[in-house]
Amino acid sequence: MITDQAKQSIADIFCHAARARLPAAPGDACEITAVPMWNRDRPAAPCAMVLTISSIGFRLLFVLHFSKDEATRAYYVGDDTTRSLPETLMELGNLCCGYMNQQLVNDFPDLGMSTPYELHSACVEYLDELRPDQVWTYELTIGGAVRLGVTLCLCAQAPLDFRAELATADEREGELELF
Amino acid sequence: MLEHYLLAACVGGIVAALAAGIFYRRKLKAGEQVQRLARERAEVLEAQLEAAHDLAEEASREHAEFEARLADLRAEAQQGAHERDALQTSLDAARAHGDEWLQHATRIAQEAARLKTLCITFERWHEQMISLMSQNRDMHKKNQELSSIVQHVLIVSLNASIEAARAGTAGRGFSIVAGEVRSLASRSQDLSKSYRESLHRNDLTTAATFQDIQAGGKMITASLGGVEALATQFQSRLEQVAA
Numbered sequence: 382m383i384t385d386q387a388k389q390s391i392a393d394i395f396c397h398a399a400r401a402r403l404p405a406a407p408g409d410a411c412e413i414t415a416v417p418m419w420n421r422d423r424p425a426a427p428c429a430m431v432l433t434i435s436s437i438g439f440r441l442l443f444v445l446h447f448s449k450d451e452a453t454r455a456y457y458v459g460d461d462t463t464r465s466l467p468e469t470l471m472e473l474g475n476l477c478c479g480y481m482n483q484q485l486v487n488d489f490p491d492l493g494m495s496t497p498y499e500l501h502s503a504c505v506e507y508l509d510e511l512r513p514d515q516v517w518t519y520e521l522t523i524g525g526a527v528r529l530g531v532t533l534c535l536c537a538q539a540p541l542d543f544r545a546e547l548a549t550a551d552e553r554e555g556e557l558e559l560f
Numbered sequence: 561m562l563e564h565y566l567l568a569a570c571v572g573g574i575v576a577a578l579a580a581g582i583f584y585r586r587k588l589k590a591g592e593q594v595q596r597l598a599r600e601r602a603e604v605l606e607a608q609l610e611a612a613h614d615l616a617e618e619a620s621r622e623h624a625e626f627e628a629r630l631a632d633l634r635a636e637a638q639q640g641a642h643e644r645d646a647l648q649t650s651l652d653a654a655r656a657h658g659d660e661w662l663q664h665a666t667r668i669a670q671e672a673a674r675l676k677t678l679c680i681t682f683e684r685w686h687e688q689m690i691s692l693m694s695q696n697r698d699m700h701k702k703n704q705e706l707s708s709i710v711q712h713v714l715i716v717s718l719n720a721s722i723e724a725a726r727a728g729t730a731g732r733g734f735s736i737v738a739g740e741v742r743s744l745a746s747r748s749q750d751l752s753k754s755y756r757e758s759l760h761r762n763d764l765t766t767a768a769t770f771q772d773i774q775a776g777g778k779m780i781t782a783s784l785g786g787v788e789a790l791a792t793q794f795q796s797r798l799e800q801v802a803a
Contacts, residue, residue, distance in 0.1 A: 431767055435775035442768055493779030495771035496686070498693070504764035507757075511768055 383514050383541045390545035391441070392517060395533060397547055398480035399521060403473055405457050409524040416520050419446075419505055425518075425530040429502040430471045432478045433495040434485065438539030442511070443481070445474040446502050446530030456527045471497040488543040505532050512536060658802055665795035672788035682777025689770030696763050703755050710748040717742035 392415075400411045419425040425446035434441045447453055447470050457469045475497050482494045508516060517533040535541075717738050724735035 431764075431771065433768065433771035433775045435772050435779055437779075440768075440772050440775070442771075491779050491783055493775040493777065493782065495775040495778075498767050498771065500763055500767055501760060504760045504767075507761040507764050510761055510765050 383535065383537055386544050387541045388515055390543055391533070391535065393547055394481050394484045394545050395517070395519075395531070397484070398477045399519075399531065402477040402480050403521065403529065404523050405473075410522070412522040414520045416518050418516060418518050419502075419530070419532070421506075425502045425505060425532070426528070427502050428467065429500045429504065430467070430474045430497045431500050432474055432497045434478060434482050435493050435495070436485070436489045437491050439535060439537040439541055441481075442532075442534040442536075443474065443478050444500075444505055444532040444534070445470060445477075446505075446532070448528070453527050456524055467499055471499065484545060484547065487546065502530075508532070508534050655802075658798060662795060662798040662802065665791050665798055669788055669791035669795055672784045672791055676781050676784045676788065678784075679777055679781045682774055682781075685777075686770060686774045689766060692766050692770075693763065696759055696766065700756070700759055703752055703759065707749065707752040707756070710745050710752055714742060714745040714749065717745055
């Protein structure tokens with residue numbers, strides 16, 4: 382069983398992580414809107430990168446949906462010819478999950494994070510196969526131009542209850558950035 | 561003359577008697593003095609004897625106390641020796657335990673370090689996932705190709721039906737065949753779509769499962785790193801205590 386407090390904490394951690402890590406440049410706007418689950422009438426962007434944070438009692442699947450359209454490419458890649466858009470977004474998704482992992486480790490000392498993998502977004506239609514206990518879906522507008530989607534899927538094998546202390550973590554991070 | 565002799569004898573006797581009296585008196589006085597001195601000496605001696613007796617008694621008491629104290633000290637020394645022996649035995653046992661713990665701590669540290677290499681196994685599983693996903697991608701491509709062929713067959717069968725209709729009665733048989741081909745193509749298209757969905761489902765479960773294994777492996781490796789560090793600290797503390 383996942384308590385409301387734990388669900389809210391994970392949602393808050395994600396929002397902080399997304400605002401901190403998903404914009405290409407620090408300070409760029411990142412608007413996050415919770416939306417109903419993707420379906421065939423309202424599909425997520427076609428490409429997806431998936432990454433997993435695992436603990437002893439739960440696993441959290443992070444799926445970042447994106448389109449390989451011109452707006453997204455221009456914002457994230459620009460004139461850089463050395464890296465592709467999926468590579469760039471996989472790196473940012475990895476950083477975003479790393480941020481979440483860093484926050485979660487305060488309450489769950491045994492945590493591990495996978496490497497990212499690219500999938501087709503149609504795969505998230507079958508999330509029920511994983512028997513999730515909680516699924517969150519978000520639409521993100523980055524820098525006022527780029528639209529991304531995020532699906533978070535939490536599968537718990539044990540009762541889950543914690544309260545994230547994000548304010549303290551942010552202050553600590555701010556102190557580190559000064560150096 | 562005789563009178564003179566008698567007078568002289570009397571005087572002599574008187575003188576002798578006086579001398580004897582004086583002598584006797586002096587002797588008597590001397591005897592009394594001697595007695596007095598003897599008594600005084602005896603008293604002094606008696607006092608000295610009494611003091612000596614007291615000293616002897618005191619010395620005897622002190623001796624007894626000393627003997628008792630000595631006995632106590634001997635008993636304490638014996639007790640101390642027993643305790644020392646017991647402590648020595650305990651110390652030897654503690655040293656033996658310490659050595660045993662040191663060996664255990666060393667083994668735990670070695671085992672933790674050895675088990676950390678499990679990450680190689682997890683990475684192998686991850687590589688197998690990459691291989692499986694690569695095969696899935698290949699099946700996606702083949703299914704896409706099949707879907708294109710089926711779509712083409714569907715159009716061809718539709719054209720055949722149109723041509724058969726144009727042929728009128730002569731094309732009736734051909735129309736039935738074209739209809740059958742269209743039906744088969746339509747079923748193939750449904751099958752291809754279902755197959756694509758199965759592949760997507762398979763992609764998700766494969767990626768999620770192997771990522772869980774990979775992340776779990778990193779979690780285990782990190783935990784083993786913590787155990788190794790603790791065991792190493794414990795080992796060095798035991799070594800410091802032993803030294």
